[in-house]
Amino acid sequence: MLVAFARLRLTSSVRKLSRFAGAFRPRRASLAGVLHAQQHAIVSVRFHCDSSFAFNVARSSRVEQDVTYSMDAEKGTAPGVLRAWDFNVTPEDLHTRASKIMDECRKIYDRVGALRGDAITFESVLDEIAEGQRIFTNEKLYLDLPMYVSAKKELRDASADMSSKLNEFEIEIGMRTDIFEKLLALEKKDTSCLSPEKKRFLEKLIKLCKRDGLHLDAEVQKQVKQLKNEISELEVKYNKNCNEENMVLEFTEEQLKGTPEDFIKSLEMVESGKRKVTLKHPHVMPIMKMAADPETRKKVNFAYESRCIAENIPLLEKAISLRHKKAQILSYPTHSDFVTEL
Numbered sequence: 001m002l003v004a005f006a007r008l009r010l011t012s013s014v015r016k017l018s019r020f021a022g023a024f025r026p027r028r029a030s031l032a033g034v035l036h037a038q039q040h041a042i043v044s045v046r047f048h049c050d051s052s053f054a055f056n057v058a059r060s061s062r063v064e065q066d067v068t069y070s071m072d073a074e075k076g077t078a079p080g081v082l083r084a085w086d087f088n089v090t091p092e093d094l095h096t097r098a099s100k101i102m103d104e105c106r107k108i109y110d111r112v113g114a115l116r117g118d119a120i121t122f123e124s125v126l127d128e129i130a131e132g133q134r135i136f137t138n139e140k141l142y143l144d145l146p147m148y149v150s151a152k153k154e155l156r157d158a159s160a161d162m163s164s165k166l167n168e169f170e171i172e173i174g175m176r177t178d179i180f181e182k183l184l185a186l187e188k189k190d191t192s193c194l195s196p197e198k199k200r201f202l203e204k205l206i207k208l209c210k211r212d213g214l215h216l217d218a219e220v221q222k223q224v225k226q227l228k229n230e231i232s233e234l235e236v237k238y239n240k241n242c243n244e245e246n247m248v249l250e251f252t253e254e255q256l257k258g259t260p261e262d263f264i265k266s267l268e269m270v271e272s273g274k275r276k277v278t279l280k281h282p283h284v285m286p287i288m289k290m291a292a293d294p295e296t297r298k299k300v301n302f303a304y305e306s307r308c309i310a311e312n313i314p315l316l317e318k319a320i321s322l323r324h325k326k327a328q329i330l331s332y333p334t335h336s337d338f339v340t341e342l
Contacts, residue, residue: 085145091158094143098162101139102169108132113178122189125182126198129205140166148243160240167232175225180206180214211338213330220329227326234319241308241315249303250274251296258292279304 086093112128143166146152147159183206191199209215213224252274256264263286267275277283277300287300323335332338 085142089146089155091154094146094155094158094162097139098143098165101136101143102166105132105136105169105173108135109173109176109179112182113176115182120182120185122186122191122194122198122202125186126201126205129179130201136170147239153244156240156243160236160243163239164233164236167236168229171225171228171232174209175212175214175221177214177221180209183209207342211330211341216330223329224326227322227329231319231322231326234315234322238312238315238319241311245279245307247279247303247307249277249279249299251277255293255296256287256291259286259290279307 108128109132112125115124140163143162144159146155147163150156150159183202186202187206191202194202212228213220250270250272253264256267256275256277264275267277267283269275277287279300284300284304288297291297291300320335323338327333327335327338330338332341
């Protein structure tokens with residue numbers, strides 16, 4: 001089955017959606033792209049380091065400067081809600097926000113890249129990078145969300161388009177040699193003044209840059225960048241296919257016995273008197289967890305795990321091939337060796 005086949009660690013853990021440099025996310029260590037357990041889509045995101053590090057480094061930096069830390073949650077939202085989703089967002093809004101965040105983050109990296117001599121400090125480099133990652137990650141999650149949940153196709157398409165552009169931007173930013181040079185300069189300094197968190201942040205930034213080949217010659221870097229962009233495009237297509245899948249199954253109410261009555265009544269009824277079940281989470285999860293009939297669960301599970309086989313297996317096979325090629329260019333025997341290194 002596609003899902004069984006694709007549960008290969010296509011790059012990392014979905015929970016790690018962060019960092020400047022995209023690809024099928026070695027998204028658990030630096031290129032991650034694991035088949036999301038809930039939608040079996042290749043969900044990857046390239047990142048310099050764990051977003052939690054960037055978040056905490058950025059936060060501690062702001063505290064030291066006595067700057068109020070805030071995002072754009074609406075007044076009146078529940079305590080602890082950092083961001084309120086705007087249900088009236090338009091495709092144009094997504095494009096505008098994506099352009100704005102890319103410009104803002106590029107300026108941050110340009111500032112770091114322009115540093116010279118004594119201006120290269122832990123604060124001027126690490127704090128800036130951490131703040132940039134925090135900003136980018138928060139915004140990217142917002143811009144990616146419609147691709148998975150919006151009922152409007154034009155919004156899903158716009159979100160997928162933005163996801164592709166942002167992944168390309170991540171790769172561009174993450175493979176800047178001028179930033180890598182600043183990190184190497186910091187590595188030579190006395191790091192005893194750093195907190196354990198900031199020290200690990202620096203170490204991981206350098207490690208992940210090397211995993212992108214930034215310590216190798218320009219030709220290797222060019223090849224790696226091209227492969228990462230190709231893999232990223234495959235990822236977006238794979239996800240989009242899963243999100244646009246519209247298969248429908250039909251079951252009698254008896255076959256759905258065990259699920260809540262209000263759930264059954266919410267399902268559209270066809271002329272035969274059966275209920276329509278899609279392969280979307282709100283339908284699949286209640287049936288898989290509560291339906292008493294094992295044949296019903298089997299049928300839903302088989303259909304769900306087999307989604308988009310015709311469209312996605314070629315994408316998956318190509319992704320596996322490209323990842324293997326990239327691993328070998330970087331002197332790893334296989335992609336598995338690359339992923340499990342961290």
